[in-house]
Each structure stands twice: as C-alpha cells, then as structure tokens.
Amino acid sequence: MAGIREHKKAETRRAITAAAVELFSEKGYEKTSIEDIARVAKIGKATVYTYFSTKDEIFLSYCDEELEDSFAQFKAPFFADGKLIDQLLEFFMIKFRFISDNREFGRQLLREMVFPKVVNERAKEHDQRYFDILENIFTAAQRRGELADEPDMFYLSVHFFSIYLGVLAGWYTGYVVSLAEVEEALRALFTQAIDGVGI
Amino acid sequence: MAGIREHKKAETRRAITAAAVELFSEKGYEKTSIEDIARVAKIGKATVYTYFSTKDEIFLSYCDEELEDSFAQFKAPFFADGKLIDQLLEFFMIKFRFISDNREFGRQLLREMVFPKVVNERAKEHDQRYFDILENIFTAAQRRGELADEPDMFYLSVHFFSIYLGVLAGWYTGYVVSLAEVEEALRALFTQAIDGVGI
DNA sequence: GTGTAAAGTCGAACGCGGTCGAGAATTATG
C-alpha cells in the first residue's frame, strides 16, 4: 500500500500551489510571505521547502498556471488569414496584454524567463510552444509567398521574439508607455525586419 | 566653515563604493552582505543607508564604474572602415564579452537594466551613449550606400539592440553556449535584419 | 504484530536586508 504517502504529497503540493495562486493574485509576490502560504495551505512553514526549494520556484509554478490560461487565447483559426505582419502583431499583442495586465507580475516573470539563474529545460518546452505557433504563422506566410524560400524557422522566430523583447524592455524602461505606442513600435520594427534595413 | 561635513560625506560615499567594488568583484553580489561592506568601509551598517537606499542601488553604482571602464573600448577609429555587419558585430561582441566575463554579475545587471523596477533617467542617459555610437555606425554605413535613404536612427538602433538582447537571453537560457555560437547567432540575425526576411 | 529504516513534518533558529531612535558631531545664532 505505497499509495498513501504519494497521494498525500500530491495533495499537499496542490494545496501550496493553490494558496500561492490565491495570495499572489491578492497581495502580490513580495507581500506574500512563505508563512502566509503555509498558513493558508494548513502546513508548517518548513514543510513548504519539501515541495519547493525557493520562493521563486513557487512563483514559477504560479506562472505556469497563469500562462496555461493565456495559451488558451491562441486558437489556430485565429490565424487562418491576414497578412504576416498583422498576424505577428496579433500574436505578440496578446502576449503583451497578458504581461501589461499586471506590470509588476510581468516584470518578475520576464526577469525569471529571460535571464534565469540556471538553465531550465521546462522553460525551453514552454518556449517551444510559442515557437510552434510562430512556425505556423511563418509557414502560412511562405505558402502565400510573403517569405523568402526555405527560411530558417528558428532564426525567424528568434528575430521577431527579440523585437518583442526589445519593445518590452522599452516599456519597462519608459520609452514607450501606452498600449498604442507599443503596437506602433512593434509594427515599425516588424516592418523593418520583413523589408530589411539595407538597400 | 560648512565644508567639513560635505567633505566627509563625499569621502564616506567613496569608501562605500570602493568597498562594494572590492567585495562584489571578489565574492559576488549575493555573497556580499551590507555588513561586509560597512566593515570594509569602516562605518556602521546603518550608515550605509544614509548614502544608498537599497543594496541594489549600491550595485548600480558599482555597475556605473564597471561600465565606464568598458566604454573606453569604444574608440571611434575602431569603426572607421569595414562593412556594416562587421562593425555591428564588433560593437555587440565587445558588449557581450563584458557581460560574459562574469555571468552572474551580467545577469544581475541585465535584469536591472532591461526590466527595472522604476523608470530611471540615469539609465536612459546611459542608453543614449550606446545609441550615439550605433548612430555613428549607421551614418557611416549610409554614406557608403549600405542603408536605405533617411533611415529612422532610433528604430534602427532599437532593432539591432533587440537582437542583441534576444541572443543574450538565448545565452542565459542555454540555447547558445560558446562565444563562437553567440557570434554566429548575431551574424545570422543581423544579416536577416539587413536583408529582410520578406521576398 | 513488532522492530527498524526511510521519509515527512515543523518549531526554532540563523543570516541578511532594511528601519528606528537615541546619542554624537557639526553648524547657526547672538
């Protein structure tokens, strides 16, 4: 009967994550203490560390849940038609709205995802899901003759992702402020990338 | 005789910065405590907070010193000739070598500069210095006929900076590992940006 | 069952970033 322990562990883990989601959403990351989480999850403070090794890790688990929700917005039919640049804008603006929905949460999340302390395989799987969507967009664009032949899908994705990252940085550092400005900047830069800046 | 206090304050500030430079370089940011800094600077722990309001701020002051050194590497003659892509590569590889010189320090610095907690005017002045260098590179390239007429210097800078940022993210997340791979990725993406990915 | 190893739990304690408040040093006033 080796199931009791396992079952309890899974349940406790869920309790911690649920408590974290509740408290982070309510009070934010910084104002939520491990003790708060433990209290809500009805366990001892130290027990939290049997399931997560740092507070950051709890945060990432929380992010997973939130991101999972946001993925739901990327439905394939959404991208069935439209020009490449419009589809890219749509895609990245969904992502941006998710981030800008809670500026501080987004900042914390981006810091962790863009400049992580350690290389993280789970994060790569996550990236892959985004790259897959982008690849679909690019493949469709190529079929319509909007892209050069045999483009390198990986570098293509990285290129547009980088621009998105740059604009996000501009948003956090104060170069662009409103949603409209973000969209304008993305459009200008995507156009540059598609047309090329050289002669 | 209102000078004594002022003089002492300036001296104390220098002592703190010097202690921080010494300790951060030796043990790294996280392993250096405020108490350590105070001890080396020969002042009380609380006194540190008369000069800097958070540990992050001390770190940024430390960064300023380091970055100032790194600026010295960008001498104008350096960029006198060569094709656009080679000059861009040279510029960003200098920056990358500076970051990769101490991975953890670079990570902390980038987190603070790319996704800062609050909008920071001093950081913008700092960016401006980089943008000025890039603008010189672009102007020269245009004179040689490598760029389209009347390019938007700002978006041009942001574009290449974004790509650099994306590659840095790739380095921290483990997609590219060696210096050579970083250079290869930068070259591929810069080429894409110059030539355009569209037909 | 019973004893023992392994795994899980949690209150107490540690380290560190940051604040407080009382006293010391400097400046201003006359």
Add this chain to the structure above:
DNA sequence: CATAATTCTCGACCGCGTTCGACTTTACAC
C-alpha cells in the same frame, strides 16, 4: 564662546527566506 538647531552615526531590532534537527508517520522485512 555658549547654546540651540540640525544633521550624521550606528547598535539594536524587525521581518522574512531559508536551514536545522528533533520528532512523527509510513513502509517493509520477518
């Protein structure tokens, strides 16, 4: 000078993330 007003200093303390170690529960062999 004398003394009041202002500014600076720092040991003590707080809160919180994380670790320790003693105690409890479960798993398993016989």
